[in-house]
Amino acid sequence: MPPAALRLPHLAVVGNPNTGKSTLFSALTGVHTRTGNFPGVTVEMKLGRLHRANHEVMLIDLPGTYSLSARSDDERVTVDVLLGQQPEIGSLEGAVCIVDGTNLERNLYLFSQVRDLGLPVLLVVNMIDVAEKAGLRLDAGELSKRLGVPVIFCNAHQRESVARVEAAIFEFAASGESSVTPPTVFPPVFEEAVDDLAGLLSQQGKTFPRPFVARLLLDVGGQIEQTETAGWPELVAHLQRLREAVGAAGYRISGIEPRCRYAAIRSALAGLETRPVRTAGQLSERVDAWLTHSFFGLAIFILMMFVIFQLLYRGADPMVWALETSFGWLEDFVGSWLPRGPLRSLLTQGIIAGVGGVLVFLPQIVLLFLLIAILEDCGYLARAAFLMDRLMTRVGLSGKSFVPLMSSFACAIPGIMATRVIENRRDRMVTILVAPLMSCSARLPVYSLLIGAFIPAITFANGWVDLRALVLMAFLSLGALVAVPVAWILKKTLFPGETPPFVMELPAYKWPSPRTVLHRVYDSASSFVVRAGTLILLTSVVVWGLGYFPGDHTRENELFAEVESAQEKFAEPIARREELQETYEKLETLDPRPVAAIEKVEVELAEVHTRLHDYDALVSTLQTEQGRLQEVSFLGMAGHWIEPVVRPLGWDWRIGVGVIASFPAREVIIATLGVIYNLGEGIEGDSAPLREALIRSTRPDGKPVFSIPVALSVMVFFALCAQCAATLVVIRRETGSWKWAAFTFVYMTVLAYVGAFLTFQIASMWWAGS
Amino acid sequence: MSLTINQLQIGQKATVQDVSGDDPLALRLMEMGLLPGSDVEFIGRAPLGDPIEIRLSGYHLSLRQAEASRVIVDPS
Numbered sequence: 001m002p003p004a005a006l007r008l009p010h011l012a013v014v015g016n017p018n019t020g021k022s023t024l025f026s027a028l029t030g031v032h033t034r035t036g037n038f039p040g041v042t043v044e045m046k047l048g049r050l051h052r053a054n055h056e057v058m059l060i061d062l063p064g065t066y067s068l069s070a071r072s073d074d075e076r077v078t079v080d081v082l083l084g085q086q087p088e089i090g091s092l093e094g095a096v097c098i099v100d101g102t103n104l105e106r107n108l109y110l111f112s113q114v115r116d117l118g119l120p121v122l123l124v125v126n127m128i129d130v131a132e133k134a135g136l137r138l139d140a141g142e143l144s145k146r147l148g149v150p151v152i153f154c155n156a157h158q159r160e161s162v163a164r165v166e167a168a169i170f171e172f173a174a175s176g177e178s179s180v181t182p183p184t185v186f187p188p189v190f191e192e193a194v195d196d197l198a199g200l201l202s203q204q205g206k207t208f209p210r211p212f213v214a215r216l217l218l219d220v221g222g223q224i225e226q227t228e229t230a231g232w233p234e235l236v237a238h239l240q241r242l243r244e245a246v247g248a249a250g251y252r253i254s255g256i257e258p259r260c261r262y263a264a265i266r267s268a269l270a271g272l273e274t275r276p277v278r279t280a281g282q283l284s285e286r287v288d289a290w291l292t293h294s295f296f297g298l299a300i301f302i303l304m305m306f307v308i309f310q311l312l313y314r315g316a317d318p319m320v321w322a323l324e325t326s327f328g329w330l331e332d333f334v335g336s337w338l339p340r341g342p343l344r345s346l347l348t349q350g351i352i353a354g355v356g357g358v359l360v361f362l363p364q365i366v367l368l369f370l371l372i373a374i375l376e377d378c379g380y381l382a383r384a385a386f387l388m389d390r391l392m393t394r395v396g397l398s399g400k401s402f403v404p405l406m407s408s409f410a411c412a413i414p415g416i417m418a419t420r421v422i423e424n425r426r427d428r429m430v431t432i433l434v435a436p437l438m439s440c441s442a443r444l445p446v447y448s449l450l451i452g453a454f455i456p457a458i459t460f461a462n463g464w465v466d467l468r469a470l471v472l473m474a475f476l477s478l479g480a481l482v483a484v485p486v487a488w489i490l491k492k493t494l495f496p497g498e499t500p501p502f503v504m505e506l507p508a509y510k511w512p513s514p515r516t517v518l519h520r521v522y523d524s525a526s527s528f529v530v531r532a533g534t535l536i537l538l539t540s541v542v543v544w545g546l547g548y549f550p551g552d553h554t555r556e557n558e559l560f561a562e563v564e565s566a567q568e569k570f571a572e573p574i575a576r577r578e579e580l581q582e583t584y585e586k587l588e589t590l591d592p593r594p595v596a597a598i599e600k601v602e603v604e605l606a607e608v609h610t611r612l613h614d615y616d617a618l619v620s621t622l623q624t625e626q627g628r629l630q631e632v633s634f635l636g637m638a639g640h641w642i643e644p645v646v647r648p649l650g651w652d653w654r655i656g657v658g659v660i661a662s663f664p665a666r667e668v669i670i671a672t673l674g675v676i677y678n679l680g681e682g683i684e685g686d687s688a689p690l691r692e693a694l695i696r697s698t699r700p701d702g703k704p705v706f707s708i709p710v711a712l713s714v715m716v717f718f719a720l721c722a723q724c725a726a727t728l729v730v731i732r733r734e735t736g737s738w739k740w741a742a743f744t745f746v747y748m749t750v751l752a753y754v755g756a757f758l759t760f761q762i763a764s765m766w767w768a769g770s
Numbered sequence: 771m772s773l774t775i776n777q778l779q780i781g782q783k784a785t786v787q788d789v790s791g792d793d794p795l796a797l798r799l800m801e802m803g804l805l806p807g808s809d810v811e812f813i814g815r816a817p818l819g820d821p822i823e824i825r826l827s828g829y830h831l832s833l834r835q836a837e838a839s840r841v842i843v844d845p846s
């Protein structure tokens with residue numbers, strides 16, 4: 001460990017959104033960054049080491065912002081870090097301020113605020129090529145002289161340009177200046193008020209840096225004021241008096257900062273060429289005219305979302321399939337090396353299945369973040385928010401919630417992670433909390449199994465409309481429909497407050513930078529695997545343990561061995577039967593039905609069935625044993641225990657077990673139902689036999705377990721419940737609190753229960769009546 | 771004649787006279803460059819009627835009608 005004196009120089013990287021700040025940061029630091037998470041806030045800051053030869057500095061990438069005027073805890077962190085009051089980071093040696101060369105005036109506003117904090121600042125003017133192409137002529141030396149700080153020009157996507165910035169940063173860090181007192185932009189009456197306020201604070205033993213006191217005075221109702229005035233009414237009154245005094249001198253306090261700073265910036269830039277560079281007729285403007293057009297804009301948007309959705313929904317499939325298959329192989333491989341028993345079961349069913357259950361989300365996370373990063377980097381994401389804002393305000397959200405919610409239709413996890421683009425905390429929370437209601441792709445297997453088994457294959461309108469497809473569509477939209485009132489209620493109750501302003505920059509279109517895009521994808525994927533993965537794995541192992549213990553698995557293991565040797569012995573007829581069944585199913589779908597051919601297959605099938613009688617009996621004994629073990633396991637006990645609770649939903653204890661066991665992930669219900677309905681695992685995995693088993697299964701009184709009302713009730717439950725440990729873990733991570741994960745679980749389970757109850761009761765009455 | 775930004779016609783240019791109110795929203799609008807004396811141009815409305823898009827020095831900004839009505843302008 002180096003002594004404190006040898007601590008690396010720490011520099012904060014600040015800038016407005018859309019200035020290429022992230023691009024430059026990742027170009028400078030590469031992938032060797034770590035994320036700093038601070039208690040109580042949802043923002044992340046990346047720390048990256050920059051080193052060359054024997055020089056080294058630590059860069060801290062602060063969230064992009066237009067102003068240091070902090071309104072929330074999240075925004076306050078930026079001010080704290082810059083003032084050296086964030087204990088994890090400590091005092092800073094300086095700040096690197098990145099500004100967009102095409103829009104200097106507004107970008108220098110933040111620069112001016114940062115410089116007033118007393119830190120040495122290096123000004124990096126980015127996108128200088130675009131600015132120069134648009135007619136901006138700027139002299140770095142002259143700008144540096146006028147602003148009183150070192151200035152460097154940069155094009156963050158050019159390697160040699162980044163190298164120049166790197167050199168400038170080392171030179172800047174080595175200059176050794178510790179603090180500077182920039183010329184004030186404010187009138188004397190304001191400075192006197194700051195001195196007065198600092199005096200009052202220090203009387204109370206609170207010595208703050210002067211820039212902090214200035215921010216307290218400037219930010220009316222801001223975060224600093226809220227924290228500092230808590231329980232100190234005299235300070236409130238004093239602030240009020242000081243602000244009135246400044247106002248009486250002709251400077252309205254709400255406007256004093258922008259007026260004075262912009263006046264200073266304009267005079268500093270006077271004579272330097274800074275004419276507006278975006279004008280009608282430029283490419284970006286022409287593109288924008290189409291993309292925000294009242295008809296074509298919407299049409300292109302819908303098309304774009306459709307493509308993204310298809311890619312997410314279908315494009316991830318091959319990768320998911322490959323992952324699932326390779327984890328299946330791994331399970332078999334490990335299984336073949338170990339004797340049957342708890343260890344093998346833990347490894348294959350608990351750990352390998354659990355790791356697979358984590359990684360299976362990766363394709364969708366990678367795809368979604370790839371698409372979002374491209375859209376964001378080229379400037380379209382802001383247009384998507386612009387186009388959809390009106391629609392989303394109906395439920396109290398803003399346009400920025402649209403893309404995260406739409407993505408949640410494929411999978412809530414990347415959707416929730418994508419809410420980071422929503423700056424307003426209340427909007428972001430509501431979006432996170434309703435995102436799991438969107439019908440994700442994990443619900444699809446449940447729907448297709450139950451719809452295939454219980455909804456009759458009726459078609460209307462000459463075969464154009466299929467009842468099953470209609471039911472599927474209804475279930476796919478159920479969650480989104482329920483999300484509307486839920487979001488509205490959350491906004492009225494837990495997250496009340498004024499509608500946050502929607503004041504959003506529409507950046508000029510540009511080609512996305514591959515580096516930025518890949519970094520974004522890498523960040524989201526690694527943060528999911530590292531931070532959420534372990535907990536998801538743990539959940540999977542716990543649920544495995546609950547399903548495995550305390551039953552005695554000796555008999556099951558013996559039966560497994562017998563079944564395996566029987567499989568070798570009867571290998572030929574077993575293969576033949578599969579073949580025949582496939583042929584049979586194929587023939588059944590033909591129109592007209594080839595009666596003779598079908599009969600021939602049926603005869604042969606019956607013959608093979610007879611030959612396999614002993615084998616089938618053995619398999620069925622194993623399945624009965626597995627069903628018994630499932631029933632005596634902790635999960636089975638829980639199933640029996642909750643039976644009175646689930647009976648009003650039309651369920652028996654076995655469905656109850658399936659629902660509990662599917663807590664790690666919804667689709668687990670299929671495997672669990674397979675085991676419970678005596679199909680066994682790893683024997684016949686596809687869902688056609690499971691469908692048959694569900695239809696055939698009976699209650700103790702001989703009535704079938706499943707009827708249409710029961711199937712509908714299970715589907716409504718799965719549409720609304722929070723049976724997805726991964727989602728809950730990600731909610732905990734993104735909100736910084738288990739409280740919200742628990743809240744989501746509870747509210748969704750209650751909704752699911754009530755929904756399933758009403759569905760079953762109403763459907764039972766309807767079917768009884770008809 | 772004074773209007774608020776959202777009352778401008780598409781393509782119409784104007785100069786900001788004032789931003790009304792003393793709250794964080796007024797500050798936010800001014801921070802974004804909507805200061806007395808700034809030149810703005812009304813670019814258009816989102817397909818669903820809200821928010822609106824304006825051009826001000828160097829960049830484009832979108833804001834809802836409710837926010838735009840705080841910005842008093844003098845059409846040029």
